[in-house]
Amino acid sequence: QVHLVQSGGGLVQPGGSLRLSCSASGFTFSMYWMNWVRQAPGKGLEWVSTIESAGDTTYYADSVKGRFIISRDNAKNTLYLQMNSLKPEDTAVYYCAKGVPYYDYWGQGTQVIVSS
DSSP, X not given: OOEEEEEOOEXXXXXXOEEEEEEEESSOGGGSOEEEEEXXXXXXXXXXXXXXXXXXXXXXXXXXXXXXXXXXXXXXXXEEEEEOXXXXXXXXXXXXXXXXXXXXXXXXXXXXXXXX
């Protein structure tokens, strides 16, 4: 069955960087668009970024554009989110999610806390 297992995250100071990973199994990873979604404390889900199946085209929310980079390694069945110039407002639980337009499988979530 489908599994999306996340790693990375943690506590970082404002201006710092983190990289999230999402290891996929149980489906042909290279055929699917993939996404990152986040949920800040007390708020709803916010779409962060999407990458098409080959990795050639990416999309970003305005709130992270120019700071975050989504990428994928189809040989390793892994999705990444490089987060730079982190701000306190980036504090959230981050999820990877499979597919567009509907996210049919989700990772377990990983906490990112940006604080001094």
